[in-house]
Each structure stands twice: as structure tokens, then as C-alpha cells.
Amino acid sequence: MTENINSTNSDGYYEQKKKEEMKHQLITFALMIIFTFIAFGMVLAELDKLFVIPIIIVLAIVQVIFQLYYFMHMSHKGHELPSIMIYGGLSVAFLTILTFLVLIWW
Amino acid sequence: MSTTIAQNRSFGAALWDYLTTVDHKKIGILYLVSGGFFFLLGGLEAMAIRIQLIKPANDFVSAGFYNQILTMHGTTMIFLAAMPLIFALMNAVVPLQIGARDVAFPFLNALGFWLFLAGGLILNASWFLGGAPDAGWTAYAPLSTTSPGHGVDFYVLGLQISGAGTLIAGINFLVTIVNMRAPGMTYMRMPLFTWTTFVVSALILFAFPALTVGLFLLMFDRLFGSGFFDASMGGNSVIWEHLFWIFGHPEVYILILPAFGVFSEILPVFSKKRLFGYTAMVFATVLIGFLGFMVWAHHMFTVGLGPAANSIFAVATMAIAVPTGIKIFNWLFTLWGGNITINTAMLYSLSFIPTFTIGGMTGVMLAAAAADYQFHDTYFVVAHFHYVIVGGVVFGIFAGLHYWWPRMFGKILDEKLGKLTFWTFFIGFHLTFFIQHFLGLMGMPRRYWTFLPDQGLDTGNLISTIGAFLMAFGTIVFVINVIVTSVKGEKVGGDPWDGRTLEWAIANPTPHYNFKQTPLVRGLDAFWIEKMDGRKEMTPAEPVDDIHMPNSSILPFIMALGLFIAGFGFIYQVDNSAWLAAVFIGMGILLGCMFIRSVKDDHGYHIHKEDLDKGAGL
Amino acid sequence: MSNDTLNPKVMPEEPEKATLEGKNKFLGFWFFLGGETVLFASLFGTFLALRNSTNGGPSSQELFGLDLVFIMTMLLLTSSLTSVVAIYQMKKNNFAKMQAWLAITVILGFGFLSLEIYEFYEYITLEDFTFRSSAFGSAFYTLVGFHGGHVLFGLLWILTLMIRNAKRGLNLYNAPKFYVASLYWHFIDVVWVFIFTVVYLMGVI
Amino acid sequence: MKGWMGKIRALFLLSSLALILSGCGRENLTAFLPKGYGAEVSLNLIIISLAVMIFVFIVVMIIYTVVLVKYRRKKGQEDYIPKQTEGNKALEIIWTVIPILLLVIIAVPTVSATFDLADESEKEDTLNIKVTGNQYWWHFSYEDEEIQTSQDLYIPVGKRIYLNMVSSDVLHSFWVPSITGKMDTNPENENTMYIEAYEEGVYWGKCAELCGPSHSLMDFKIVAVSEEEYNQWVTDMQNFDAEAVPETASAQEGQELFQNNCISCHALGSSPVAVAPNLTDFGNRTKIAGVLDFDKETLVGWISNPEEFKEGNKMTNAEYLKNGSLSEEEISKIADYLLQLKPTTITPESATN
Ligand code: HEA
């Protein structure tokens, strides 16, 4: 995120950055709560199945991206390998779930 | 915590040393000894299989017992022999190759080993406790869920525990390779064995959890009455097959890639040439690992997944031939124009090329789904996988052991005996397995306790068994070789082969702390570069200073013991709920140790630089 | 390592990665989470395959109510935020506040867990829906139970860290430990997001 | 070097010799001599892929031999250090692209054959047979014809027939190498596969999925007969009368005993009971329980102690065995009864041109 590699962090710059980050995290949290409300609301409203399911799944995925990038700082530098491993895991996860949805019953 | 007084230790002290060690070199030896033991055991089981099949309608062993032997042969060889032997090489070599003093998690490294051993012992305890698992190493439900007795329970618990150990080992190597490389050792300067270790560890990380879940479900079905695989409760047995193979196929690449790494080290050294197409080799390794996750259903062509799924998986499977082919040709062109020395390590490496090519080609034939309807579950498949596993993995392990033996033990294995082993094993191997391709198509399914006379299968099976005896002979000679060498062999210097990579830049025996000064790496084949520049040693990257070392600990051993006890508790609580006590005691021990570990600070200790010259840490 | 190198006056920007041990722990733990992803995917896959296999027993539509799940979700989401704040305080080298926020996290976590246990208890006693009722039952309890187990483990872990370090405060030796525990806690939350979506919401539709 | 190649050659000679000695395996069992559609499709695919493989292997071996002959260390050159080549772009492209092309040669027929063998377009218009795999025997139910039979599957030659397959317990796999490749039987999903025999004959079938101790003893047969013979068989089987009185006195007593001891599991005629093999045309079998010699002595032995022949088989649970209520003599009478169960003149012997 930053080019400054100087690691004395008493200067206000880092304080500022942390504050900034905290703000992002609070916004993230608010959004997550809203998304949750939407998801539950849509289900309670008994809308059409084919409409609701994709949307709540997308909402879940977005929430997870929030968690990963804002709460777990995956966007920060030094997270290249963690990202690779998480995406590796997610790809295997995707294939697994896809298989279990289409190749178990016939 | 001084290790200076290494001279005349009593047996007890040595034992304690190994029980508590967190040194990757010693853990490597532990893996070697236990993996070697299980290899002999698995080989003995293979001999029982071959003796039973020496003639039609034989009954050397009973049908039920045959299934136990067969299951244990596959399980033992894959999980308790091949993988640990590979870990032995990785532990012995990888930290040295990247110029590290140790692995990232020495404590976890030890834990991984002890968990593997605990799992292996649980699995084999079944022989004495009412019968071994008998549903094949693949343990397909519902046969595995309905198999009477406790055999399959031992399979479940044994693999679960040793699988946890493997996962830990995988993470340890990943972090080691990422974080512990010496200065200048960029990714594209890492030796190939290190690269394959890296990729394999990633495969372990993504593949083993599927097995973990599968084993849990199997355990729940067998021990706690759930209905995952029970059609009468709405369950579905195909789930197990998917979970097993999502793990199982990457597993076979977990086995072969390190062997590829070994050959990529040996071939350049003994042809005195740089590895041809290094970048392509790295790329191919990664690609094989990646594709390895998309092909698992080629083991399930006959399950009934439908033509679309079968076709997709067939084509994806074939794709793996491309990166593997890149490797084969790069090896050949490494040799091309070289100055080739042939010794035992090299014999294994050279014979690997045609042998593995045959095995890989039969693999591609299997991948043709509509042809696999004939091949599947016959001796053709048995032939395929022994060609790749024995001709690839086992040859790789033998080659690696001959090559790195002087690094691990300071002596070179006897060449005469080595060659005797090689030739008998090699000839025996082809005798045993080549003919099996034909047996399969002639109508011999695998996992058959016996075959009927007069079906044209007699001669082939007889030849196969004769071959197996030759292999056994070769293996016994190898054991003798190890003993003879350790008694009579002469100590050699640190660089007996004119090596190219960092592990040969250290004097013999390897000091406890590996490198007195972390070396500075200036390119691929770091040590070779220095030698070509007329230096005898690596240029250090730092001044001589105190060396930080991790403390030994008995906790890993005790944690594994805890799980060992709990394992029996889980198995026997169905018979008598008093056994739940064992579960609680075992898990208590485990959690207690974890608690101690997290509460007790462990900062390690330092070897002072003044002591280094006095030979501390040898 | 001597004490002052581990106890600097001001925390470096990334205290969790200031030592080699910290770096190793950080990376190793992320890798572990990569593996956990596959673990949960296998469980989710199994659940999805078996969610209609009720074998005559109660189906998800008959069983699930959303109010409890909603409260549980809120508790867990909030606890994720509080643990973020705790790490924020850690970076500011403010040990007391960090402990306080962790304490809130733990309390919320226990709240979640008790509700989950209560839910299971109701299903078992009132609806006669158990682990052994049907393949659906087995898959449901296994998936949700595995998550619950992770929550429990996470709570015990954070508690141990808090108690162990209560007296001696924050340093570069234990900062990575706190950091990693908070990663674990977020991961648990991530999994829950999918559980409430896939198991509960999709279950009642 | 000589020794090397010599040994490999000897090895090959030995194996091929063995092959020639045993031929390509036994007719009507081996997959090398296909007598049915599926087996033929598979064999064609095997031959295509094998041809590609042999080509690849030859290329690899040529390079390999050249390398080993030319570049072994020579006397006086011990210290020679060859040029440290890094790689060669052109070569690397060649050995990436050519294998891809070779794979396409295999992949295309693979996909087309895979879809071909899964074709269900004619399913409605032809004979459908339900196949059930059981530990350790096979059951066949001709649902439209209301015929039940076990162990021997009678089919008309030259006609596409659909098999709908399930398992009643663990996984099994239906394999008749010279007619068609395998298909598993699963307990929860029904699999469909078609077979077509080109010639009349008795084809060996085997179970190819580990299913317990007697997995290797779960053989069965496909009896392909002419269309007329098949129709005859159908009529005869449909007309079977379970009450019909056997000719000999011994068999008559056997019938009585059979009704008392065996009918709880075994069925005769079109009764759908399927706990144990249907014995309607037992007298026409060529093997007892799939693998045993077909003669009275063996049959008596089987009835007295099935466990001795097939470990773990489910007949061992029979009531009469547990309380030993049948004497040797009585068993012999039952055997007489069973051996005369020949409701039809269409037997495996009819399956010749
Ligand atoms: C080390 C272990 C290992 C390795 C490396 C492989 C490698 C491969 N395997 Fe194998 N396999 C097993 C171990 C292994 N296998 C085991 C244990 C089983 C049985 C499990 C059980 O059921 O118990 C099995 C089963 C198995 C099956 C299922 C068979 C069945 O049960 O019906 C299939 C099907 O596709 C398959 C395919 C392949 C392929 C395509 C490769 C490829 O990776 C091979 C690639 C290599 C080459 C192709 C050679 C070199 C390439 C060239 C020289 C380039 C040019 C080549 C061409 C253009 C073709 N294997």
C-alpha cells in the first residue's frame, strides 16, 4: 500500500493511516450488516426462489471478500502468498462444490 | 542445552535425543527408518499377494485374509512407506539446499513425524486386534461402512492421525521454503528438488483436507450411526468416491513430483551439465500440480457419471501428459552432450526414464474413458500404477538415498551391492508388472483373491510372481548394503560427487546448525558457480555470529501418544462405552500439551560464536 | 533474544511480522486457512448433495426458523469487528484496550455458541431431528457442528492467550500469536456467512 | 552398454514368448477378441492410443539410446566439463506442441466413443433388462416379459439391449470383457448401459469392483442365442410351473424339502423375491453359484456348506444350516430336484451358430 519503508512509526503518518483503515473497517462492517439484512429480508419476503438464491449467494461472496480484504488485510502488501493459497483453496473448493451439486445424483 | 558432548553417549541418551529432537536432519533419519520399516512390511504383504496368485485356485491365504493383505499393502505402501521416505529426503536435504539453518517450524516438524508414526502403528495394530481393514486402500463405501469387525475403523483412525501429520509437514515445508532461503536464493534459483517439495507441499495442503473430511464421514457412519453413505437413510456412496479421489489423485502427484525432483538433481550432477530448460521444468512442475486437481474423476469413469463428465475428465487427464513430456525431454537433453558417469544413483535415474514413460503412457491410455471401461479395475491398472510408482517413486527414493547417503550419514553406499540391488530389482520389476498389462485385458480383474484355471491367466501370473521374488531379493541386498556400509564404509568428504547445489557445500558430518555462516547465493547451482570461479567454499552472507537454535522438546512425542490412545478409544467405544475414557484421556493429553506449548515461552538458545570453532553442534 | 528487542517502546508497523518467528507463523497460518477452505468446501459439498435426503424425517423447511439464526449471525459478525478493533489497538501498542476488545469478542462468541447449542437441543428434543435421523440430519449436524467446534476452539485459544499474557503485556513474541488468533476468528466468520446463506436461508426457501 | 540393452531385450523376448504361449487369452473372455459392440469400440480406442504410445516410446528410446551411447564418460576425459546449456526454445516448443497434437488424435475418438457408448436413443424400442448386483451373485429381471433369472443372462444375438443396473448392497461392477466394458452397480443411482453380441456364444462375465471376500467368485455369463431361440426361451420361462411334479421320487421329496427350507430366500418362476438367486432354470446352468463345477456332488457340497466354497456368502445364514436340520440324504434329494429344473430346451449349449 505504501512506498514508505521507513519503519519508525512514531510519526503521524501511520497514525493517520491506521485511523483511515479503521474507518474502512467500520464501513465494511456496516455494509456487511446491511447485506445480511437484505439476505434475510429477501428470504422472509418469500420472493421467487430462482431470483433469491443467486442474490443471497452473491451477497455472501461479497461479504466474504470484505472479510478477507478489509478485516484480514489481504489487500496489504506481504499478502501475495496468502492470496495465492486462499485462491488455490477457493478454486479447489469451487470444483468440489460444483461436482457435488451435479455429479452425485443421476 | 548443549550438544557438544556427542561422543560416547549411552543408548538411553541417544534414544532420548531422537524422541525429543527438532533437528530436521534427525527427523529425516526418523522418517527414513520408519518409512523403510513400513516398506519392508508392505513388500512382505506384496509377496503374500504374489504367492497367493502364483497358480490358479490357490489357497495360500483365505479370501477374507487376502483382502486384508491387499488393503494393507496399498495403504502401507502409499501412506506409510512412500510418503515418509519422501519426507525423509525432504527433511534431510531441503533446508540445506536453500541455505537455511533449520525449518520454519522445528517443533511442528517433529510433531508431524510422530503423528505419522502413531497413525501407522494404529493401522498396523489391527493385525493383532481382530483383523486388518479389508475394503481396499480406496475403502469404497458401502463395503467399508458395512465391513464387519474393527478393521476399517483402524484404517479410518490410522489415516486420520497420520494425515494430520502430513498436513503439518506440508505447511512446514511451504513456510520454510518461502521464508528461510539464504540471501540471493530467489525462487528461480532454487534447486528443483526444493521446487518440487514446494509444489508438493501445496498439493498436500489442498488435497489432504478432502481426505480428512471423507475419513470423518466414514468414521461417523461406522462408529456413530450417521447415514452419509447409507442409501437406506438417503445417503450416497458416490460422495465417498469423490472425496477420496479429490484427495487421491493429487496424492499420486504428491508421490511422483519429489521423485522428479530427485532425478533433476542427480542427472545434472552425473552428466556434469546444468539442468536443461530449468525454467520449463519449474513451470511444468507447477502445471502438473495445478492440473492434478482437475482430473480426479478419471478413477470413476465406470461409476456412471455420464458421457459429458467422463469426456471432460478424460481430456483434462490427457493434458497432464504435456508438462510431463516436457520434463522427460528436458532430462534427456540434460544428458545430451554431457559427460555421463554411471553409478548406482545414476542407474536408477536412467532406468526411470523409459520405465516411467511406459507407465505414463498406459496412464494416458487409461484416460481414454471408453477404453477405460475395459481397463478399469483390472490388472492393467495395477500394471500402470506400479510402473509409475515403483518405476518412478521407488526408483526415485532409491536414487535419492544413494545420492544423499553421504550427506545424511557421511558414507557412500557400497557400489557393488548397490548395482546388484539395482539389476535384480529392475529386472524383477519388469517381469512382475509388464505381463500384468496383458493379464488385465485377458480378463483378470484386480483385487481377485484367486483366478480360475483354464482361463489363460496361469503363465502370466506365474511370471509375475517370479519377478516379485527377484525384487524381494534386491530389497534384501539393499538392507544388507545399508548394514555393511554403516559398519565398514569409509567416511567421505562433504562433496563426494562434485555436487552443484548448496547441500554439498558443507563439510561432513553436517553440523547441527548446518551453516556456520549463511551462504550468499549468486545463481542457480550456487555451489557449482563458486567452484567454477575457483573457490572451494560458498561466500558467506554474514559475519560469524551467535547462532540461534530451537530447543528440543518431548511434547510432540507425547501429543502423538495422546492421539494414539484416543484413537483406540474411538474404535472401541462402540463395544463398550468405558472406552470413552481413553478418548478423554488421549484428547486431554493432546490438549494439555497444546496448552503447555502455548503457555510456555520457547525462545530457543544460542550457540556462541566462540564455541563454533571448538566444534560445538557437530 | 534479549528483552528489549522483543519489547520495543513503540510497536513497529506490523508487529506480527517483526520477527522471523512471527513471519513464519503469519504465513503458516494463512496457508493453513487455505487448507481449511478445502475442508469446509468438502463439508458444504456433502451437505448440498444430501440436503434433500430427509428419509421421511423433517426437512429443512419444516425445521429452520430464521430469528435465532439472525441473532447468531449478528453476534458473530459483530465479534469479527471487535476482534479487528483489538488488533488495531495491538498495533497502537495499547494492551489494555486490546484485552478489553478481545474480551468482548469472546463474550459474543460464547453467546453465539450457546444459541447454537440451544438450537441443536430444540431440534433433538422437540423435532426428533438427530444426527442419525437421515443423511440430511448427518450432513447438517456435521457441517454446522464442525463450524461450532471451530468457534469453541477459537474461543479457548483467544482466552488462553489473554490470560497467559495478562500480566506481562504485549511484546513482539506474542503479537503474532494474537494476530493469528484473530485471523482464525475472521475465518470462522467467513464460514458462517456461507452457513447461514447456504444452510439456513436456502433451507427455508 | 551391451549388457544393458541385452537384458532389456531378453526381458521383452521372455514376456512376448509368454504371451504367445497363452495367446491373447481365452476366447469369449479376453478383451483382445471382441465379440460385441462395446468391446469393439473400446478395442479400437485402445489400438489408436497404443499406436500413438508406441510412436512416443520409440522417439524417447531413440534419443535415450543415442545419449547413452555417445555421451558416456570416456577414458581420459574424466575432468572434461561440457558446455552448460541452459535450454533451447525451438526444441521446447517442439516437444510441447507435438504431444498436444498427439493427444488430440486420442482425445477426439475418445470423446466420440464415450458418447456413443452412452447413447440411450433406442432405449424405448428395445429389450430392457434390470440387472442387480448382490454379494456375490447377479440377478436379471426382464420386466416387460415378467421373467426373473440369475447368473445366466440370456439375450438375442445381434440386437442392442439395454441394461438398467443397481446394487442391492455394496458396489459391484458388471464386466463381460469380450462383449463390453464395465459399468458399476450402485445402491442409490441406476446406471444404464447397452450391450450387443455379434455372435452366438457363452461369454464370461466378472465382477470388477471389490465387494467382499468372494469378490473374485462372482462370475456370471451372457448367453447369446438366436432370435428364435431367445423367443422360445422367453415362452418357456413364462410357462414355468413351480408346482409341476418332478419325475423321480427322490426329486419329488426334494421339491417338498426345497419348499420348506429354501423358498424363503430362493424363488422359482417370475416371483420377484431376490434375496437369493432365482433357480427357475437351474438345471441348465453350467456352473453352480457362478464358479463351481456343475455336478451333483459339488451341488450337495454347496448346499451342505456354502461357506467352504464362497467365503462370506449370504447363504451361510440359512436357517437349515444353523440348526443342521437337513441330512446328507435329504440334501441329495434337493439336489436331484434342482438338477431337473429345466423348463426350457434353450441352454448355453444352444448358443452356437
Ligand atoms: C505416482 C503415481 C502416479 C502417476 C505419476 C500417475 C500418472 C498418470 N496416471 Fe495414474 N494411477 C496411479 C498412480 C499414478 N498415476 C494409481 C495409484 C492409480 C490407481 C488407483 C487405484 O485405483 O487404486 C492410477 C490410476 C489411473 C487411472 C484410473 C484407472 C482406473 O482405475 O480405471 C487413470 C485414468 O485416467 C490414470 C491416468 C494417469 C495419467 C494420464 C497419468 C499421467 O500423469 C502420466 C503422464 C506421463 C506420460 C504421458 C509419459 C511421458 C510423456 C511423454 C514422453 C510426452 C509424450 C506423451 C504423449 C503425447 C502421450 N491413472
Ligand code: HEA
Ligand atoms: C508405493 C506404492 C506401492 C509399491 C512400492 C508397491 C510394490 C509392489 N506391489 Fe503393489 N499396490 C499398491 C502400491 C504399491 N505397491 C497399491 C496402492 C495397490 C492397490 C491396493 C488396492 O487395490 O487396494 C497395490 C496392489 C498390488 C497388487 C494387486 C493386488 C490385487 O489387486 O489383488 C499386486 C499384485 O501383484 C501388487 C504387487 C506389488 C509388488 C510385487 C511390489 C514390489 O515392488 C514390492 C517390492 C518389495 C519387496 C518385495 C520387499 C521385500 C522385502 C522382504 C520380503 C524382506 C522382509 C523381511 C524383513 C522384515 C527383514 N501390488
Ligand code: CUA
Ligand atoms: Cu461383486 Cu465384486
Ligand SMILES: [Cu+2]
Ligand atoms: Cu489419478
